[in-house]
Amino acid sequence: MEENIQTLDRLYKDHHGVVVNVIGYDRIGQRVIYRRTGYEWECAAPLIIFRARFRRIDK
Template sequence: MQKNIQTLDRLYEDQRGIIVNVIGYDHDGQRVIYRRRGCDWECVAPLIVFRARFRRIDK
């Protein structure tokens, strides 16, 4: 990950109940970096979109 990306380890749930693991936040680009369970690649969403589609859950 780049220098301007904060490393995170938080669980969120989307509108369909699918759990994702947020692994980072890009401060400069205001993007959330997350990984879906069972996927090997990272997904990225703008912060405003992520907030509208996901809610944080406890581990």
């Protein structure tokens, strides 16, 4: 990941109840990078949308 992306390892649940693994936060672009189980590619969402659709859960 690039210098402006903070590496993370946190679990969140989306508004459908699906658990995702947040792997990074882009401080400059203010977007969250995450992985869905079984999905080949990384996903990204603007911070404001991510906060509205996801809730953090404990590991």
